[in-house]
Amino acid sequence: MENKIYRVGMADAKVTQSPGILTTIGLGSCVGIVLYDPITKISGLVHIMLPYSNKISDNSNKLKFADTGIQVLIEEMVKLGANPKRLISKIAGGAQMFSSKINSDIMNIGERNAVATKEVLGKLGIPIVAEDIGGNYGRTIEFYSEDGRLLVKTIGYGIKYI
């Protein structure tokens, strides 16, 4: 199988198997959540924008929220043959892109997204094996399902694998 690259947009998710690559470009306050089954090497990436679906009236787009987005991702991975009990996760994003003197809701949305992501993964018993969260800058991430590496690229804050 070729090293196909699957691009995930805002409120979007993709699943693949080795050696597929999952990427999301320019994560800001959103959180990119990678789930990975190390045995089958089936992986998934969801790009969530908001913490919880039950706090919002228009919640039909399940991939927009941490709680429902992770749920959908697991279902899609199980369809490909992943074992939900084996899943591990890597997460990135949750930045505060603008510093504002006024403490409006939107300013800490990155942090709230990260907290919700951790809560949801915790309740599902999915360990977070690596994370790159917070700061005031954007991130592009690439996940290599072949070996489980997650590349994190930034403008001015370096490039690393987690």
Add this chain to the structure above:
Amino acid sequence: MDINRLNEMYLDILKELGNIGAGNAITALSTMIGKKVDMQVPKVKILDFQEVSDIFGSADTIIVGIYFDLDGDVKGNILFALDIKSAASLIWSLMGLEVKEEFDELEKSALEEIGNIMAGSYVASLSTLTSLNMKISPPAISIDMAGAILSVPAIKYGEISDKILFIETQFIEGEKLIKGDFFLIPDINSFDLILKALGVEVNGK
């Protein structure tokens, strides 16, 4: 109010608001840099989240975002986004400075001020039109990937819709084409308030 159901009339009104608001903003800019600035007719655009981060070509294109909290009768946020070339052109026009590899603190603060004047006059014209009180916070700047910066208005819209609405303004200073995007992001209640103030019936009320 559901942006997905914005009908033609709403769109016409938003276009008109865009025209008047951006027109005043450009006039303010022209005064600031002391040069004539020509404006093209602004375009009101409604896009899916998926398309938003590609407004500037690609989600990893580096852009300048200048952000404001909006307070008063109308609460929400404003983001003024510019591509790097346009931002550098404005710095050149304003200060006669050639931007080197990246913007320094002085240049960033000049961009904040340009954003402040444009957003301020934009809001002032909306305020006059609607007779609603609106004021903006001091500006905050971010120079980063388009996807990351535009995620801020996208998330705010995300609470009410799967679409995002913005006003694209292109203007010409000298021979330089400058492209800027205004994202007016009213809180859900404020959105209804603006439409009502303009005499638009909301949800049959």
